[in-house]
Amino acid sequence: MTSQGLPAVIEAVEAPRTPKTVRGGRKWGDVLLRIVAGLVLLYLFVPIFVIILFSFNHPAGKFNYSWQGFTLDNWAHPFKYPALTEALKLSLNVAAVSTAIALVLGTLVAIALVRQRFRGSKAVDTFLVLPLTAPEVVMGAALLTLFLDFNWAAGYTTIVVAHIAFEISFIAMTVRARMRGFDWTLEDASMDLGASPTRTFFKVTLPLIVPGIVAAAMLSFALSLDDFIITYFVSGSTVTYPLYVNAAVKAAVPPQINVLATAILVISLVLLGVGTLYRRKRIEA
Amino acid sequence: MAGAATSNRQRSKIAPYLMILPALAYLGIFFVVPFFSLARTSLSSSGGSVYLPTLTFSWDFGNYLDAFSHFRDQIIRSFSYALVATLVCLLLAFPLAYVIAFKAGRYKNLILGLVILPFFVTFLIRTIAWKTILADDGWVVSALNAIGLLPSEGRLLSTSWAVIGGLIYNWIIFMILPLYVSLEKIDPRLLEASKDLYSTAPRSFRKVILPLSMPGVLAGSMLVFIPASGDFINADYLGSTQTTMIGNVIQKQFLVVKDYPAAAALSLVLMAIILVGVLLYTRALGTEDLV
Numbered sequence: 001m002t003s004q005g006l007p008a009v010i011e012a013v014e015a016p017r018t019p020k021t022v023r024g025g026r027k028w029g030d031v032l033l034r035i036v037a038g039l040v041l042l043y044l045f046v047p048i049f050v051i052i053l054f055s056f057n058h059p060a061g062k063f064n065y066s067w068q069g070f071t072l073d074n075w076a077h078p079f080k081y082p083a084l085t086e087a088l089k090l091s092l093n094v095a096a097v098s099t100a101i102a103l104v105l106g107t108l109v110a111i112a113l114v115r116q117r118f119r120g121s122k123a124v125d126t127f128l129v130l131p132l133t134a135p136e137v138v139m140g141a142a143l144l145t146l147f148l149d150f151n152w153a154a155g156y157t158t159i160v161v162a163h164i165a166f167e168i169s170f171i172a173m174t175v176r177a178r179m180r181g182f183d184w185t186l187e188d189a190s191m192d193l194g195a196s197p198t199r200t201f202f203k204v205t206l207p208l209i210v211p212g213i214v215a216a217a218m219l220s221f222a223l224s225l226d227d228f229i230i231t232y233f234v235s236g237s238t239v240t241y242p243l244y245v246n247a248a249v250k251a252a253v254p255p256q257i258n259v260l261a262t263a264i265l266v267i268s269l270v271l272l273g274v275g276t277l278y279r280r281k282r283i284e285a
Numbered sequence: 286m287a288g289a290a291t292s293n294r295q296r297s298k299i300a301p302y303l304m305i306l307p308a309l310a311y312l313g314i315f316f317v318v319p320f321f322s323l324a325r326t327s328l329s330s331s332g333g334s335v336y337l338p339t340l341t342f343s344w345d346f347g348n349y350l351d352a353f354s355h356f357r358d359q360i361i362r363s364f365s366y367a368l369v370a371t372l373v374c375l376l377l378a379f380p381l382a383y384v385i386a387f388k389a390g391r392y393k394n395l396i397l398g399l400v401i402l403p404f405f406v407t408f409l410i411r412t413i414a415w416k417t418i419l420a421d422d423g424w425v426v427s428a429l430n431a432i433g434l435l436p437s438e439g440r441l442l443s444t445s446w447a448v449i450g451g452l453i454y455n456w457i458i459f460m461i462l463p464l465y466v467s468l469e470k471i472d473p474r475l476l477e478a479s480k481d482l483y484s485t486a487p488r489s490f491r492k493v494i495l496p497l498s499m500p501g502v503l504a505g506s507m508l509v510f511i512p513a514s515g516d517f518i519n520a521d522y523l524g525s526t527q528t529t530m531i532g533n534v535i536q537k538q539f540l541v542v543k544d545y546p547a548a549a550a551l552s553l554v555l556m557a558i559i560l561v562g563v564l565l566y567t568r569a570l571g572t573e574d575l576v
Contacts, residue, residue, distance in 0.1 A: 008508055009401060012462035029486060030388075037384035040377050041399060047414035047454070048403050054417065065417050105308040116301035124305055131316050133507075133563075134556065135515025137532045141539055141552040142319035145326045148545070165315040168308050226407050228518065229532075233539065245409045249522060253413065261410045268405040272398070 009219075011177065048265070055258035062252035074255040078263065081256055087244035088260060094156070094240060095224035098163035103217050105164070106171030111209070113172070114179040131169045139166065140233030147234060154236030162234045163224045170223065171216045178212025218271065225264075327549035340545060348550035356534050356551060363530040364558065366445070367514035370452035374460040374509045375502065377453070382464035382501070383494075387473070400461055412451055412522045419447050419523065443525035451519030459508035467501030468494070503570050511559055531555050 054064055058071040079085045109128070113121055131139070143162050144154075152158055186208070190200040228242035235243060245257055327348055329340040353360070385396050403411065418425055419441040429435035441447055471494065479489040517532030531551060538548035 008459055008462045008466075008504060012397065012466050033380055034384055034388065036380040040381040041396070043377075043454075044400065044403050044457070046418065047411045048406060050414040050417055051406060051410060054414075065420055066422055105311055108304040109308045112301040112304035116304075118298075118301040121301075124309070127309070127312070131312065133511065135511055135532075135559065137515040137517065137535050138323075138552045138556050139316075139319075141535055141548060142323040143315065144539060145322040145545065145549060146315070146319040149322045149325070161315060165312065168312060172308065222405070228407075228409055229516075232536070242407055242409050245407065245413070249409075249413060249416075257410060257413075261406050264407075265402075265405050269402070 051258050052262050055255055055262050057255055057258075059255060064253045064255045064258065074259045078256055078259045081254055083239070084241075084244055084254070084256055084260070087239045088241045090156075090239070091225050091241035094159055094163060095221045098160045098167060098224050099217055099220045101160075102164045102167035102171050102220060103213065106168045106216070107175050107209075107213055109168075109172040110175035110179060111205075113176055115184070128169045128172055131166060132173075136227075136229040137233075140230040143230065144233045154234050155238045158234040158236070159231055159238060159240065162230050163227065166227070166230060167220045167224065171220050174216035174219065175209065175212045178215065179209055182208055215275075218275075222268070323549050323552060326545050327553055329546050331544060331546050345546065348546045349554065351547055352550040352554055355547075356531065359529055359531050359534050360554070360558075362528070363514050363532070363555075364562075366449050366452060366520075366530060367510050370449050370456070370513045371460075371506050371509045373449070373453050374457045375506065378457055378460040378464050378505065382461050382468055385461075385465050386468035386471075397465070400458060404458055408455060409518060409522075412455065412518055415447070415451055415454065416442065416522055419450075442523060443528070445524070445528050447523040448520050448528045448530075451523045452513040452516060455516075455519065456509040456513055459512075460505035463504035463508065464498060464501040467498045467504075471497050499570055503567065506566070507563055510562070514559060515555060 054067070055074055056070050056072065057064055057067055058069040058073065059065075060068050074080075109124070112118070113124065134142075140162070143158075143165070146152075147154060147158055186204050187200055190204045191197065195203065226242065228246060231240055231243060232246070239247070248254070248257060325342055326340060328344050328346065329342045330345045330348075332339045332341065381400075385393060385400075389396050417423065420426070421440055421442060426435065426439075426441055429441075430437055430439070435441070475493055475497075476489055479493050484492065514530075515532050517530060517536050520528050520530045520533050531554075535548050535551050535555070538544045538551065542548075
């Protein structure tokens with residue numbers, strides 16, 4: 001996923017659904033439309049089926065590109081290649097650290113934009129969108145020239161610094177989208193009942209915005225884990241998970257890459273499912 | 286009590302600025318300043334060796350001329366690939382977004398979830414999967430050979446179409462979702478009204494749905510076009526030396542050849558063309574709000 005598009009994903013997921021059925025014009029047109037839509041949906045899944053299928057492949061050479069035979073070996077030894085495992089661990093580390101820092105910075109901006117009226121808030125709004133409009137290759141290049149100018153050695157720190165830079169805007173926009181439409185008079189009610197501003201923040205404001213923060217954190221984490229282009233420019237000789245995959249394409253693609261990709265997909269699905277159930281429960285309660 | 290309230294109000298005057306300061310400072314240092322570094326590098330002349338390149342700032346605008354003259358093909362290719370990919374995305378995404386918004390009923394959430402699901406697999410691995418699918422000994426090539434759509438020695442991999450196909454696949458979700466959001470907002474009564482007034486289905490589509498979906502078309506097109514024109518993965522994995530894009534050149538000049546001024550100039554050219562394109566496009570479609 002690229003950072004540019006993520007606000008669009010959030011907007012689509014958060015958009016209120018109005019149940020509506022629109023009667024189709026002619027019957028045949030309607031059927032044709034559904035078939036085309038179904039085919040497009042299927043198309044989105046073709047590579048995913050291939051990835052899952054090839055996680056059970058028994059490749060003959062270095063490259064897991066053509067089907068040779070079924071095996072469960074790859075799933076039995078998902079961590080067979082230490083370099084791949086190390087790269088994945090590093091990526092999880094980078095994602096966790098950068099998300100934690102960007103979450104604090106981004107959430108503060110979101111709260112200020114939604115809850116406070118201040119001069120220049122429009123300009124801040126526009127400024128936040130800018131990092132999402134630059135192509136990743138340009139952002140990576142710009143950061144690289146900065147690090148060169150200041151003689152910063154590329155490595156773990158520069159990767160984390162770069163990830164925070166593209167995560168802040170995204171987190172601020174996600175949290176802000178979630179905070180719109182809340183009943184903020186609850187805060188006044190809390191203060192009227194004698195709670196201090198600090199107490200109000202922890203007892204009223206924070207519980208209201210936590211679901212938004214959690215969603216932003218999860219997506220920012222996924223974004224960091226998946227980032228290749230910007231990381232490629234600022235990584236030096238440090239190897240993250242996507243960088244390992246890229247090097248593999250040039251040298252040897254072990255099926256363990258497919259195993260770990262499938263595992264990550266399943267884990268995201270479970271987290272997504274749990275999140276949906278949790279939200280539904282809260283709404284029902 | 287009154288005193289406490291006043292001091293609270295006074296504090297809240299600077300409070301928002303204190304809250305936005307850390308993030309703005311961070312983005313200032315790691316988003317704005319890097320562009321100055323990039324601009325400065327693009328106007329420097331390089332010396333030294335590949336291992337120890339030295340840069341001297343010299344208002345060397347020649348780097349820009351070189352960028353245009355040396356890499357004209359890649360510049361043109363990037364924008365034509367991105368343009369074709371954006372158009373195909375629009376054509377493929379519209380029916381799906383329309384069905385999700387108007388016909389899916391209670392399956393709406395499920396289908397939306399399915400649209401997003403593939404994007405939980407790393408972008409690079411999805412592109413590798415296309416390498417497998419389009420491979421010379423793969424079943425797609427044999428099927429196309431069998432029905433005569435592809436000559437027996439024809440290939441899919443390493444062609445412009447493979448690269449454009451990869452661009453389409455990797456960014457189509459960002460066309461589907463904004464389109465869906467703008468279609469979802471259309472009041473179905475408008476469609477019924479146009480029908481009651483004896484409009485035909487194609488006419489209703491042209492006069493009601495299409496104009497109202499313009500914000501989605503605009504947002505989706507930019508979300509596909511911008512990353513697609515700067516991409517180098519699809520050209521690298523699915524293309525050949527004949528299909529390289531600007532992204533490939535920038536990447537290679539920066540990280541392999543280490544000709545920083547040329548690469549920096551090319552990055553800024555890419556950025557400038559995209560900005561001009563976005564500006565013209567938003568003017569043409571007559572809407573100001575981008576995101």
